[in-house]
Amino acid sequence: MTENFKPKITLFHCINAFDEAAELSLTDMDNCEMQTVKMACSSMVKDVFLLKAFEAGADGVVVLVCPESQCRYVEGNIRAKKRVAWVQNLLDEIGLDRRRLALGNMAAGDKAAAAQIINDVLKNLAELGPNPAV
Amino acid sequence: MNMKASGKLQEILSKGEFAVTAECGPPRGANSEIVRKKGELLKGYVDAVNVTDNQTAIVRMSSIAACTHLLQMGLEPVMQMVTRDRNRIALQSDIMGAYSLGITNILCLSGDHQSFGSQPDALNVFDIDSMNLIRTVQTMREQGKDMSGFELKGPPAMFIGAAANPFADPFEYRVIRLAKKIDAGADFIQTQCIYNIDRFKEWIKMAREEGLTEKVHILGGVTPLKSAGMAKFMNNKVAGMDVPESLIKRIAGVPKEEAVKEGLKICQETIAQLREIKGVHGIHIMAIEWEEIVGEIVEEAGLLPRP
Amino acid sequence: MIVGEQKPISEIKEIIAPYKKILILGCGTCVKTCFAGGEDEVAVLASALRLACKKDGKEIEIEEFTVERQCEDEFIREGAPAISRNEGVLSLACGAGVQALARRFVKIPILPGVNTTFIGVLEKQGVFTEECSGCGDCMLAIFGGICPFTRCAKKLLNGPCGGSQNGKCEVNPETDCAWQLIIERLKILGQMDNLRAYVPPKNWQTGLSGGPRKLVREDHII
Ligand code: SF4
Ligand code: SF4
Numbered sequence: 001m002t003e004n005f006k007p008k009i010t011l012f013h014c015i016n017a018f019d020e021a022a023e024l025s026l027t028d029m030d031n032c033e034m035q036t037v038k039m040a041c042s043s044m045v046k047d048v049f050l051l052k053a054f055e056a057g058a059d060g061v062v063v064l065v066c067p068e069s070q071c072r073y074v075e076g077n078i079r080a081k082k083r084v085a086w087v088q089n090l091l092d093e094i095g096l097d098r099r100r101l102a103l104g105n106m107a108a109g110d111k112a113a114a115a116q117i118i119n120d121v122l123k124n125l126a127e128l129g130p131n132p133a134v
Numbered sequence: 135m136n137m138k139a140s141g142k143l144q145e146i147l148s149k150g151e152f153a154v155t156a157e158c159g160p161p162r163g164a165n166s167e168i169v170r171k172k173g174e175l176l177k178g179y180v181d182a183v184n185v186t187d188n189q190t191a192i193v194r195m196s197s198i199a200a201c202t203h204l205l206q207m208g209l210e211p212v213m214q215m216v217t218r219d220r221n222r223i224a225l226q227s228d229i230m231g232a233y234s235l236g237i238t239n240i241l242c243l244s245g246d247h248q249s250f251g252s253q254p255d256a257l258n259v260f261d262i263d264s265m266n267l268i269r270t271v272q273t274m275r276e277q278g279k280d281m282s283g284f285e286l287k288g289p290p291a292m293f294i295g296a297a298a299n300p301f302a303d304p305f306e307y308r309v310i311r312l313a314k315k316i317d318a319g320a321d322f323i324q325t326q327c328i329y330n331i332d333r334f335k336e337w338i339k340m341a342r343e344e345g346l347t348e349k350v351h352i353l354g355g356v357t358p359l360k361s362a363g364m365a366k367f368m369n370n371k372v373a374g375m376d377v378p379e380s381l382i383k384r385i386a387g388v389p390k391e392e393a394v395k396e397g398l399k400i401c402q403e404t405i406a407q408l409r410e411i412k413g414v415h416g417i418h419i420m421a422i423e424w425e426e427i428v429g430e431i432v433e434e435a436g437l438l439p440r441p
Numbered sequence: 442m443i444v445g446e447q448k449p450i451s452e453i454k455e456i457i458a459p460y461k462k463i464l465i466l467g468c469g470t471c472v473k474t475c476f477a478g479g480e481d482e483v484a485v486l487a488s489a490l491r492l493a494c495k496k497d498g499k500e501i502e503i504e505e506f507t508v509e510r511q512c513e514d515e516f517i518r519e520g521a522p523a524i525s526r527n528e529g530v531l532s533l534a535c536g537a538g539v540q541a542l543a544r545r546f547v548k549i550p551i552l553p554g555v556n557t558t559f560i561g562v563l564e565k566q567g568v569f570t571e572e573c574s575g576c577g578d579c580m581l582a583i584f585g586g587i588c589p590f591t592r593c594a595k596k597l598l599n600g601p602c603g604g605s606q607n608g609k610c611e612v613n614p615e616t617d618c619a620w621q622l623i624i625e626r627l628k629i630l631g632q633m634d635n636l637r638a639y640v641p642p643k644n645w646q647t648g649l650s651g652g653p654r655k656l657v658r659e660d661h662i663i
Contacts, residue, residue, distance in 0.1 A: 048481065051488035090485075093450045094493035133495035218595070222642065244595050244602055247612045258595070262642040265599035269639065281642065299603030307601070307624055310636055314599060318639060326603060373604030373611030 043076030153416030191251025216245025233290030272319025300337035347413030359397035362386035467507030478533025511538030577647030585626030592619035
């Protein structure tokens, strides 16, 4: 879309799935601006936080959680998945497009998986353009 | 008081003869010719004709009007009445109106839910249920009073019918419910279409043991199958219908052009068996939009001439 | 409790279209429990509406507030300042809450953001079922604690109908046949005699058919 569109991404992650070190090594994805929000468990992703991230100007939002059945708190990641799906529907309803929001399961420290998920959203954003509600 | 109605159907049943009734669905429109045509097809072959009341919740000419057309042709109607669309005020008023027009038989039903019909957006009434309706008609006849206890001037004296479905669940409760309907005032019962004759026999045996077949006239329902597809549809899609796998296979086993014949053969076999069962006092033929076949079925079964 | 469901965003957008400054007012009792109008839902809806309006280039100011109960004056009062400084109020309470507000704030449009659906129970997390239609003359004693007026699609008093099969209702194969449940329960209770007894027509006067109802407790009026 826009030539010099540098998407802003807000990344919510569970500290069990993703650690500081791995996060830092992601800076090689410098074609985007990244803001990260750490959570003790992915079950803390509330729908309103995801929406607020968009209100604050994010073009895309990514939620990284542990693989299903590997949540330290049993079902936190399943909850997160359902919330994300709910907000995706809301995004469609208000015309922002569900593809701006993604959830990925990743094993602890699996940088490649994290990069893959973020890249997918970046691809979507290249097509969708900047957040139309800012 | 006990002023019972005196139509042909009642006369035949009370004499202990085997009765034959059929069904006629009013048109989706105001053309009385259609009713008369159906009447013509049935005349002479059956003792009375059930006229459905917005069957499957599809808006049609009223049962009361279609009954009147049949009456004018010399046929005896059984007015079906469902509690889905009218409250007790309208129901009672229509019962009196119908009787004043010469309609002497009524079949009391709750009715198919409107969500299946042409107006799923309608408000349903269900002010009273079929059991209450039976009792209402009986009280009018036996005590000459309406539901409020008001003494009617010229109370309607209807011959009262009710439905029974031996194939619905819970099975053991079906006979209790039949007993309740008889207590409420049912004089005759028309059953759901019978395909699973074994289950029917089991049901009527239970009814016999309770002495119910002595108190009420049971007419077994039959509907000729036209194809294996119809048999499957009835079994899977029509609530409370039981078509055994063996029957579906049997009709699927003959060449397509023979299916109708096979269906009629099955129908004849069912009728023959019903006539053998103690407590069955007649048959009710529901040939939906296929009224022309009724005469043939009755003739084949050797049930002609009608009294 | 009263169960309700938030209206679709598209409908809410239309309802609030004439206003530039609105208050979304939640209720912390029933509708909170069914995730339709508690504090959390107010926040989500406000955020979603802000995004939606911004995207459409429409200016709107949305304030958020939740009171403990919208159907009681005492609690509504807490919301009064916020209500008075807005052009309109989108209430996420049940229909009673919306009307309680409308009664008190005559000059401010009070708009419904929730479709109030039924009196029900939380069957399991996230699933609510209708159980009572407030008929005003409870007969659960003879029906084994299962209400046929509410849970039988034909309101049968002497059920079940001929369409009951495998324990499911003919109207919706997802729904249990209320009468099957009644029979099972009465069997367990050893009260099958209740089924043999004829249940006369119901007197609907105590219900909505008798017109809107009012309950007066003299002993609580000073
Ligand atoms: S009988 Fe009336 S009060 Fe009792 S549960 Fe049913 S609708 Fe509610
Ligand atoms: S199937 Fe059961 S719940 Fe459904 S209408 Fe019939 S009796 Fe009522």
